[in-house]
Amino acid sequence: MKFSQTLFFLLYVTIVFAQPPIQLIPQPVSVQPQSGVFTLTKSTTIHYNQADGRAVAEMLSQQLNVPTGFGLSAKEGKSGKIQLNLNATPNSQLGGEGYTLDASSKAVVITANRPAGLFYGIQTLTQLLPKEIGSKKVVTATWTLPAVKITDYPRFGWRGIMLDVSRNFFTKTEVKQYIDQLAKLKYNTFHWHLTDDNGWRIEIKSLPKLTEVGAWRVPRAGHFGDRADPKPGEPATSGGFYTQDDIREIVAYAQVRNVTIVPEIDVPGHSMAALAAYPELSCTKAPVTVNPGTPFSEWYGNGTFKMKVENTLNPSDENVYAFLDKVFTEVAALFPNPYIHVGGDECYKGYWANDPGCQALMKQLNIRHVEDLQGYFMSRVEKILTAKGKKLLGWDEILEGGISPGATVMSWRGIKGGIEAAHAGHNVVMTPSTFAYLDYNQGDPTIDPPIYASLRTQKSYSYEPVPDGVDAKYILGGQGNLWTEQIPTLRYAEYMTYPRAWALSEVFWSPKTVKNWPDFVQRMESHFDRADVAQINYSRAIYDPIIRTNIKDGKLQLEMAGEIPGLDMYYTIDDTMPDQFSTKYSQPVNLPDGPITLRVATYRSGKPIGHLITLKRDDLQKRVGRF
Structure with a gap:
């Protein structure tokens, strides 16, 4: 491979794989990442192809204008950089609330059978933009979204x-x-x-x-x-x-x-x-x-x-x-x-x-x-x-x-x-x-x-x-x-x-x-x-541990679990404050007799992340068989 080809390949890989991950809630039916990004600017046009799409298009422009300050307006047409299209012939897969979203470096096209589908499409569009899109005032940001093809419709009505x-x-x-x-x-x-x-x-x-x-x-x-x-x-x-x-x-x-x-x-x-x-x-x-x-x-x-x-x-x-x-x-x-x-x-x-x-x-x-x-x-x-x-x-x-x-x-x-x-x-x-x-x-x-x-x-x-x-x-x-x-x-x-x-x-x-x-x-x-x-x-x-107790061989036993992956749980029972150098929980622990107090702190990647939880022995005893 020639040097120029190698450089082009590395640039392509950098552009494609350096994009932030697509983090949508709720998860669409189908998400297919593409290469490139779409950039929202002051000159971006928002068009809708039928009059029934006007209200959604205007809502999108208002939603984009608050944080960007761009002053975008929605107009009827078929060539917008952001194009909202209602199908002349309904797509039976999409139903009344589904949509498709096709974003490339050139344009974003959202297509639906009904305005409800367009509305849900623009919710996905705004989630693809940087988090600053939710700001209540004008902020400086790079307003890009990843190129992607999405097909989406709800499971339940x-x-x-x-x-x-x-x-x-x-x-x-x-x-x-x-x-x-x-x-x-x-x-x-x-x-x-x-x-x-x-x-x-x-x-x-x-x-x-x-x-x-x-x-x-x-x-x-x-x-x-x-x-x-x-x-x-x-x-x-x-x-x-x-x-x-x-x-x-x-x-x-x-x-x-x-x-x-x-x-x-x-x-x-x-x-x-x-x-x-x-x-x-x-x-x-x-x-x-x-x-x-x-x-x-x-x-x-x-x-x-x-x-x-x-x-x-x-x-x-x-x-x-x-x-x-x-x-x-x-x-x-x-x-x-x-x-x-x-x-x-x-x-x-x-x-x-x-x-x-x-x-x-x-x-x-x-x-x-x-x-x-x-x-x-x-x-x-x-x-x-x-x-x-x-x-x-x-x-x-x-x-x-x-x-x-x-x-x-x-x-x-x-x-x-x-x-x-x-x-x-x-x-x-x-x-x-x-x-x-x-x-x-x-x-x-x-x-x-x-x-x-x-x-x-x-x-x-x-x-x-x-x-x-x-x-x-x-x-x-x-x-x-x-x-x-x-x-x-x-x-x-x-x-x-x-x-x-x-x-x-x-x-x-x-x-x-x-x-x-x-x-x-x-x-x-x-x-x-x-x-x-x-x-x-x-x-x-979600960053706090799930703390349970039971009785085993006449002893009070402590069990802990994390709700999300990657949590480390550190605990003390000697009246000291726990940190990442305290005892790390890995398996059920038989607690000693006496007026102990359990303190638990959660960490992830070496950093504290959850609440400090403090439980006296009586509290631990009350949890036997619960939670």
Whole structure:
């Protein structure tokens, strides 16, 4: 080989292999790296070939202009350096949300059947650009992206995240910000939990007391669930609600980002805020207040519980159904999607059992068990929704007492309810708490504020939404749920959402065959850097060890594992602070007797990376057989 040829070959190898790795979340169906890079400049043109692509093209130009300061504009045409094309003849492989992206040194062409596909294509495009693309101000960067050919389309049609705004209220601006983040991850459903015991958040004009009274509670600090009861005459000043104009604005904002909003009005239980406004709709008709986070129930560890305060609508009272007709009439007019979520979960029936009206209704219906009244209640609610042109969607408890064939089930108590519903021919959204509850602790429970369960990112990533033996046609998709009892701010909502929502986005979008945890970890860490630039909060719990104990030969034994590859765990039990020169964990350790304290620090490549975890002997003893 001549010197000039050798030089050319070395330059070619340098150009091709010096490019940064392609780190996309969720992982596309097919990614084929090519040689070269595309450079974004002030003279880059953005064109769309059909009028339906205009909104997406304009959104792209706005997204690029904030960090680059280039002032790019979108125009109709067919020769843009960034070209957005809608197919004249649909590509059956891509469906309604798929796209292809072909980037070379000369141009980037995104092609789709529908605007939704173009929208998801530009999300991938921005992830190919440097992390500074997420900056909220103009920055100096080399705006290049690697040449690549991508074909992509979703595995599931329902890719959702639920946000609970009852336990803690989030402003209109915050909700839009949260939706915007989800859309960039190719989520297409925002489940909006609008009502519960702790606040009614949606204006119902025909029932003004729902927000005049039900949207407000007495201010309380401290751990939710342990707070003091309201005092007589204490003003209720904490809370808020969305006007119907707010709702329309948020719905329109989401629609532009191809996100469908599914509202939830949680009935017949979880209705304390509604009963604070209209106590006559309960069995006892006793006055109640919007709950500020007091312990108003007793849980017995096996899924059963008792309410200390009534929070359930009376299924035997016709006024309840007149009330719900008014509520759902106004809700249905605000949300254009086919579904209204009606809750149906954790409905305590003790007050029903003691109510003469409920007993008379049971006799009239010829039912022996009070639990069956929920089936009657839900059938009445479904008739109301059907009259509004809506479909009933509820948590898996709606299966108890029977539901119509057209009802859709959201399986949260593990996967059992989803399996049962699918076998009965119901459509199902899989959202089991064991994989998808984003309010659970993400790492060691001694680090984050306490909550009753934990869920690591790796476990969320491992989830398979289609259970064995279930016909996949009944599984609409899946969803992560963020309950907000312990989440008072958007910043902390982000912390709890990410990186687990990154993991779930890949579960719901990407082909099952491309899932690879070590590969995802690399991409996740690149998205940590992107989130830092975009000022989005996230948890770094993946860098903390998993610490377990058991008893072996009468001795307390320590076992530790890393959630991600490449972690080194160093520990001490002699009341010294651990570092990389301390004992390195490699196998289970028998701990000595006595009042020891375990301290563990994680390192990678010789650098500290996780939280310091400190556990006294009593704490270690309590972990036997757990975690």
